[in-house]
Amino acid sequence: MRDFFRHPLTLRIISVAIVFGAWEYAGRIPISPAFPTFLQTMSALWGMLADGSMAKVYPATFQPLFIGLIISSILGVGCGIFMGLNEGAEWFGAPVFIVLQSAPLAALIPLLTFAYGIGLTSKIMTVCIMAMPVIVLNAFNAIRHTPKSLIEMGESYLGSRRQVILKIILPSASPVIYAGLRLGAAMGFIGAVLAELLITPTGIGDLITYNQSIAEYDKMYAAIFSIMVFAVIFIEILEYSEYKFFRPDKRVKQ
């Protein structure tokens, strides 16, 4: 019985239940007429799933989101690794990404619209500028913090530079690179919605703005809830793929 209460899954379910319970309670007080209860939101979500209005809008959101995330992941991890391995690239690249990470990126969106119009390009760019800095900086730090003795070990056993990078530095860095990817993916989801709210209302952003404007708050929250669910699922898949492909040791209990 004690084991049951300490099981990670039980704890997760309890944590989620507390949040949803508090939501339901706050909605019933009510704290604002614009704040629906959890159950109202879920029934609106069910309705939108059933009538197909949700399925209809998601492709429009996922297109810039996934293109943006793929570009940010490949380019971001690549840049970060390069900066971590090469001091010149670090001096050149690190300041840019540190500034980008702390800049209020939403303020840059009008500039992107001005440069790239209101189409797909601007939205992909929004996802990228949100997701890239944290991916790059994590990858860079991960590479930099490879334990020195592991690199010496590789060198003393006659590993070539290439072998040391592929067999030691990258696997050693992969947990922190993946942490960056997960944070970057979360930022990317925010970026995709932000782009739809600020550039042109399409996809899930359209669903949020439209339902807000006609005061269908349960549907608006259902739309926000759905994108959060997708973000969580996506991040879980990333985590699973890390354990599967890079760090089999993490699956074994410490």
Added chain:
Amino acid sequence: MSSNTGSNSNSAAEVAVSVENVTKIYPGGVEALNNMTLDFPKGELTSLLGPSGCGKTTLLKIIAGLLPATSGAVKVNGKPVTGPGRERAFVFQDFALMPWATVIRNVAFGLELQGVAKSARMAIAEKQIADVGLKGFENRFPHELSGGMRQRVGLARALAVDAEVLLMDEPFSAVDEQTRRKFQEDLLGVVQNQQKTFLFVTHSIEEAVYVSQSIALLLPRPSRVSEIIRPDIRRDISPDAIRRDPVYLDTVERIWKGLRTYVE
């Protein structure tokens, strides 16, 4: 200044590693080694013993080819060292095991880097794992092992590449006292069974006297070899008897007398 003033340093038959006038100045001007000359006889275990700051680990890393010397030369079997080489294998103080790799992959890693085929290197690794007493742990990960077992993996990895010279950098300093004693006993067996040269860095006087055929006593500021000591302990007595042997105890005492003024 740095010469072989030891009692019988010329009794060594053949030299495996020779260090000639090596000086190491780190960037920033810290002088770790000053014109050091030292020979390591073949087939024996030689300890580098000294207080912290005497440059013993620096010297070992220069011999390993992991650090360049500022001046001077290191020769292994007469050939000058320019980098790491196949005839040398390193055992690390912090084990340097890859946490994402199983015991067997860690042990076979030196062979993997050399491009040995998988089945061949797994067979060698399996044997080495059994030899260090870790049979049954082949597919465990390092974090599942105790500190002592991890260093056995580190030793097995060094033995797997079949190098002539084993460089051990304070290999037992990160394991607990009881495990260390067991290790020291086991090491005597390894030295006897393997026709290899061992260079062993330690700051423990007892450990150095217990495991070594000869001890190079290093002193700091300026870093130099003060003495070569060959503890004449009979090796045919039991491991426990060595620790009670008068020669062992006297040698420990003699080294401590020489070192105490350098320990602040």
